[in-house]
Amino acid sequence: MDRLLIEEKLESLRRCLSRIQEKCPSSVSKLESDVDVQDIITLNLTRAVQLSVDISAHWVASIEAIPVPSTMGGMFEALAQHQLIEHVVADRMKLSVGFRNIAVHNYESIDWKIVYAICTQHLDDFVKFAKCVNHAVSNR
Secondary structure: OOHHHHHHHHHHHHHHHHHHHHHOOOOHHHHHHOHHHHHHHHHHHHHHHHHHHHHHHHHHHOOOOOOOOOOHHHHHHHHHHOOOOOHHHHHHHHHHHHHHHHHHHOHHHOOHHHHHHHHHHHHHHHHHHHHHHHHHHHOO
16 A cells, blocks of 8 residues: 555545534524535545545555445445455445535435434544554555
8 A cells, every 4th residue: 555645545534524624603594504514524524435445445555455346335235244344344434435425416406414414413424434543554
């Protein structure tokens, strides 16, 4: 696993999460009414998911014993199956891929209540994933 590449991606992930926290409004109704904040949060959530998938794909590819999955969510599942991340973390990250797909492919159907819940209750999922990655990188 290319330590420098992973560290750069983790730093980008940290910046995305920071940006989301900075811009997250105090209520769902404020998020629903502010298109600019919607764009900033959606872009950074989408980037956070993509960075996490990219990190996972790089990690999986670096381990010969793990066949490369054909889906984004499968990357997290493969890591969990090989006990590199917890199954709970993999399940949460797979849900984030679902959000990413909605945001990228069908923007009109975004449920801002769900986005608000992600911003206020689930950013720690990305932090937990990043800690697993940091642990793996530092033990190589």
